[in-house]
Amino acid sequence: MKILVTGASGTIGKRLIEIIKARNHEGVAFLRSDVDILDEKSMHAYLDQINPDSIMHLAKSDELMTTHLLTWSKKHQKKFVFTSSYKVFSGKTVEAPYQVYDRPDGTDEFALGKIKQEDLCFEIYPDSYVVRLAWQIGKAPGGYNMLSFVQEQLKQRGVMSASKGLYLSLMFLDDTCHALIDLVESYLPGMYHLNQNDGYSFYDVIHYLKHEYQQDWIVLDDAKKFSKNDNMENNKVKVTMFSEMGMTHFE
Ligand SMILES: NC(=O)c1ccc[n+]([C@@H]2O[C@H](COP(=O)([O-])OP(=O)(O)OC[C@H]3O[C@@H](n4cnc5c(N)ncnc54)[C@H](OP(=O)(O)O)[C@@H]3O)[C@@H](O)[C@H]2O)c1
DSSP, X not given: OEEEEETTTSHHHHHHHHHHHHTTOEEEEOOGGGSOTTOHHHHHHHHHHHOOSEEEEOSOOOHHHHHHHHHHHHHHTOEEEEEEEGGGOOSSSSOSSBOTTSOOOOOSHHHHHHHXXXXXXXXXXXXXXXXXXXXXXXXXXXXXXXXXXXXXXXXXXXXXXXXXXXXEOEEEHHHHHHHHHHHHHHOOSEEEEXXXXXXXXXXXXXXXXXXXXXXXXXXXXXXXXXXXXXXXXXXXXXXXXXXXXXXXXXX
C-alpha cells in the first residue's frame, strides 16, 4: 500500500514513515514546499501525481487543507485517516472513560479546532477514519511526547511530580504507529480511540517507565493538585494494554 503521511516531520509522523516502510508498505512524506495547501487545484494535482492508496493526515493543519485531502480521497475512494486527540474531551460534562460515541465537550481553541475537523471528515467523506490519539510515550525525550514533559519537570524542579489521582490516555509511540497501519489494513472506517491505559495512574506509569528505561528519577505523588480521570476507552483496534505489559499499581 502506498501511504502518504502529512506532518511527516513531526513527532509521530517521522516514526510512522519508518514503521510503514518496515511493514513493507511505501511511506511517502507530504511535502508542504511542493504544493499550495490552501488551493484545491494545487492540492488535487499534487495528490494525483502521488496517487496514494491511503492518506494519514497528521499535520497541524487548518480546515482548508483537510477539506482538500478529504475531497480528493472521496473522489478516488482512497482511505483517509484524520488524527485527532484525547484533548477533545475536557471531562467537565462527559464522564471518563470517554467512549467513541460520547460527544466531545472540550472548549479550548485546540479542542474546538479538532472537533470541527472531526465533524468535517464525516460530513465530506463519511468513509473516513477519525482516530483520537493518546499522549505519546517515545523512547527518549523529543517533540510532543511524554518523556519531553518528564525531562522538563526534572530540569525545572529536580523531581518528577506524578499524581496517584490522575488517569490519562497514554500510548507508546511505536504501538500507535502500528495501530494506525493496522486500521487501514484491516478495519472499517469510523471513529476510533487508541489508548493503552487500562486503569493506571500517572504515578504508576511514571514508576513503570522509570524501571523500564532504567532512570534515577525521584517521583513524588501530587494527588492534591492533580486528580482527574481523563482516560479514553480504547475501542475496536487490538492494542497491548498496560496490564498486559505487566504494569503494576504503586502504593
Ligand atoms: N504527540 C502526541 O502526544 C499527540 C497526542 C494526541 C494527538 N496527537 C495528534 O497527532 C498528530 C501528530 O502529532 P505530532 O505530535 O506528531 O505533531 P507535531 O510534532 O506538532 O507535528 C505536526 C506537523 O504538522 C506539520 N505542520 C506544522 N504546521 C503546519 C501548518 N500550518 N500547516 C500544515 N502542516 C503543518 C509539520 O510537518 P511538515 O513540516 O512535515 O509538514 C509538523 O511537523 C496531530 O494531529 C496531533 O494533534 C498527538
